[in-house]
Amino acid sequence: MPILEARKVVRTYGQVVALDECDFDVTEGEVTALIGDNGAGKSTLIKILSGTEQMESGDIHFQGERVSMTSPAVARDLGIETVFQDLALCPHLDPVRNWYLEREIRIGGLMRLLGFMNNKLMKSGSQDAFSELGATVKALSVPVGDMSGGQKQSVAVARAASWANKIIFLDEPTAALGVVQTHNVLELIKRVRDKGIGVVFISHSMPEVLSVADSVQVLRRGRRVMTLAAKSTTLEELVGAMTGALDEEVR
Amino acid sequence: MTATEREVAAQEIVAESSPGLVKTITRAQATQIVIVLFGLFILFALINPEAFVSVFNFRSIIVNASIFIVLGVGVTFVIITAGIDLSIGSVLVFSSVMSALVMEELGTEGWAIAAVGAVVAVLAGALWGLINGLLVTKAKVPAFIVTLGTMGMALGISQVITGGIDLYNVPEVLVDTVGFGNIFWEIPMLAVVAFVVVIIGGLVLHRSKFGLYTYALGSNLEACRRVGIRVDFNLTWVYVVSGICAGIGGYLSLSLYQQTTIAGNSLTNLAVIAGVVIGGTSLFGGVGTMFGTVIGLLIPVTLRQGFVISGVQAFWQEVVVGIFLIGAVYIDGVRRARASRRSGVQPKQKTIGGLKIGSTRKEGNSEKKSN
Numbered sequence: 001m002p003i004l005e006a007r008k009v010v011r012t013y014g015q016v017v018a019l020d021e022c023d024f025d026v027t028e029g030e031v032t033a034l035i036g037d038n039g040a041g042k043s044t045l046i047k048i049l050s051g052t053e054q055m056e057s058g059d060i061h062f063q064g065e066r067v068s069m070t071s072p073a074v075a076r077d078l079g080i081e082t083v084f085q086d087l088a089l090c091p092h093l094d095p096v097r098n099w100y101l102e103r104e105i106r107i108g109g110l111m112r113l114l115g116f117m118n119n120k121l122m123k124s125g126s127q128d129a130f131s132e133l134g135a136t137v138k139a140l141s142v143p144v145g146d147m148s149g150g151q152k153q154s155v156a157v158a159r160a161a162s163w164a165n166k167i168i169f170l171d172e173p174t175a176a177l178g179v180v181q182t183h184n185v186l187e188l189i190k191r192v193r194d195k196g197i198g199v200v201f202i203s204h205s206m207p208e209v210l211s212v213a214d215s216v217q218v219l220r221r222g223r224r225v226m227t228l229a230a231k232s233t234t235l236e237e238l239v240g241a242m243t244g245a246l247d248e249e250v251r
Numbered sequence: 252m253t254a255t256e257r258e259v260a261a262q263e264i265v266a267e268s269s270p271g272l273v274k275t276i277t278r279a280q281a282t283q284i285v286i287v288l289f290g291l292f293i294l295f296a297l298i299n300p301e302a303f304v305s306v307f308n309f310r311s312i313i314v315n316a317s318i319f320i321v322l323g324v325g326v327t328f329v330i331i332t333a334g335i336d337l338s339i340g341s342v343l344v345f346s347s348v349m350s351a352l353v354m355e356e357l358g359t360e361g362w363a364i365a366a367v368g369a370v371v372a373v374l375a376g377a378l379w380g381l382i383n384g385l386l387v388t389k390a391k392v393p394a395f396i397v398t399l400g401t402m403g404m405a406l407g408i409s410q411v412i413t414g415g416i417d418l419y420n421v422p423e424v425l426v427d428t429v430g431f432g433n434i435f436w437e438i439p440m441l442a443v444v445a446f447v448v449v450i451i452g453g454l455v456l457h458r459s460k461f462g463l464y465t466y467a468l469g470s471n472l473e474a475c476r477r478v479g480i481r482v483d484f485n486l487t488w489v490y491v492v493s494g495i496c497a498g499i500g501g502y503l504s505l506s507l508y509q510q511t512t513i514a515g516n517s518l519t520n521l522a523v524i525a526g527v528v529i530g531g532t533s534l535f536g537g538v539g540t541m542f543g544t545v546i547g548l549l550i551p552v553t554l555r556q557g558f559v560i561s562g563v564q565a566f567w568q569e570v571v572v573g574i575f576l577i578g579a580v581y582i583d584g585v586r587r588a589r590a591s592r593r594s595g596v597q598p599k600q601k602t603i604g605g606l607k608i609g610s611t612r613k614e615g616n617s618e619k620k621s622n
Contacts, residue, residue: 050477052476052477071479072476072477072478072479073479076478076479082477084477086473087474088471088473088474088477088478089471089474090466090467090470090471090474090475090537091470091471091537092466092469092470092536092537092538093463093466093467093470097463097467101467101474101475101478101480102475102478102479102480104460104463106460114455114459115459115460115461116454116458116459116460117458117459117460117463145470
């Protein structure tokens with residue numbers, strides 16, 4: 001039984017129909033790859049399911065109950081975390097601050113009421129989390145903006161992975177990474193899945209998709225056109241499903 | 252070692268080599284600006300040691316800088332969010348007019364009335380801050396325009412209420428203690444008030460969640476929204492803080508000048524913004540310190556005092572401050588360009604106070620489009 005079901009989601013941008021009655025399912029403890037050509041609506045779908053953008057019509061069910069994702073805070077409260085394509089990090093803040101953004105640990109006593117933070121505890125907490133996830137974030141006191149693209153992506157992925165307890169969306173998490181770091185992220189995805197979390201993974205790299213996904217859902221022109229089991233699927237089939245060539249053959 | 256291994260190793264070295272307290276401090280614009288301030292002190296002390304290195308002179312510098320510093324505390328918050336507040340000078344006038352009116356109505360003398368006046372001044376300032384904040388966040392009008400508008404409105408209303416004539420009824424206890432009094436020896440009460448405001452402002456900015464969100468909003472507003480920070484709420488409060496500081500400034504101004512100075516604050520906003528920027532707070536948002544603001548606002552005052560003492564026409568102060576201001580923004584721009592080249596990511600905000608500004612400097616590559 002899926003933990004999250006989206007049904008007939010519609011979203012338009014002016015004349016452009018980004019999502020056209022799109023369906024989507026996420027299953028607990030599985031990696032679901034979301035693939036499709038550029039402009040198929042993948043990122044829009046993720047943004048709607050994470051509360052960042054609003055759909056015009058459609059239903060979202062979470063653990064069997066209808067929910068309205070009116071804001072990112074709603075999604076976070078449900079245990080849904082997202083790594084966006086643009087990473088959504090604050091470049092002037094260090095990894096610790098980015099890690100705890102909106103989840104700051106406050107100090108005890110009277111100053112707590114004024115929102116004063118416990119920086120020591122936050123530093124050690126994020127240090128533990130980074131090392132637990134095997135993320136190679138070395139310097140915790142450097143602004144994220146001064147880091148390499150790979151380091152930034154590690155921070156964003158590790159942040160989402162450690163806070164998610166139901167679902168994690170990853171929108172092209174390996175786009176800026178080298179071979180070793182990509183391998184690390186894929187291993188991280190598997191570890192997160194093994195904790196029983198539903199992982200949704202957008203990628204343009206079909207070998208990556210086949211190596212890590214349990215099932216593959218294909219979007220084309222704003223619709224889900226196919227759901228495939230990763231095990232029994234080949235690279236050619238995936239490409240065919242994305243471009244529409246597969247339909248032709250079937251027909 | 253393969254190419255990728257080298258790459259990974261190199262990245263980690265880059266990340267490792269960046270920190271270090273000494274380096275961070277020497278690189279900070281605030282430190283550079285402290286050196287500039289010290290340089291000025293030494294220069295003027297050499298030119299005229301007896302007059303410049305005197306208790307009287309240092310006391311005047313501190314008194315003259317105090318009100319600007321109080322305003323600067325609020326403006327630092329606003330500029331760190333990549334916003335701007337042009338209304339502070341007029342809000343200062345409005346607050347002092349309101350405060351003076353209420354105190355006059357209540358009988359003008361005594362501590363109790365002075366206290367009421369303080370509350371009125373702060374509330375009047377907060378009100379304008381709230382108006383600014385709501386217009387910026389809810390009506391989505393650029394901060395530059397909103398505060399340009401309220402700058403005219405706050406001053407205009409003050410003039411309408413008073414008929415353009417300054418009010419002079421200020422409680423004597425206020426003038427004697429806050430305006431001209433010392434807390435002990437030659438330490439002016441005015442400076443103590445400013446110091447307390449700076450300490451509170453600094454603690455809030457550098458230690459509290461609200462301060463952190465102030466940096467985060469200026470750094471990447473969309474990221475804040477996505478992690479669930481109440482962006483509009485926090486941003487509105489930033490403008491309220493600026494308004495409150497202007498309100499306190501209005502009360503201090505009333506105590507010091509014993510009148511409302513309606514016509515005397517038309518350039519206060521620009522002087523304060525210049526000082527805050529000289530102190531290393533970036534107009535592009537995400538960067539700035541309370542310490543830098545204090546130093547940045549001491550420089551113009553020190554210059555003026557120094558020029559007067561050295562027998563140079565005081566008008567030169569404006570010229571030199573202008574050079575410092577442009578230099579500070581130039582250095583900030585160079586630093587940002589260097590940072591963006593290093594990380595290959597273009598800084599998002601290219602706006603100041605919500606207005607797009609042109610830049611001829613190349614800053615990294617173009618952004619990736621999401622689908």
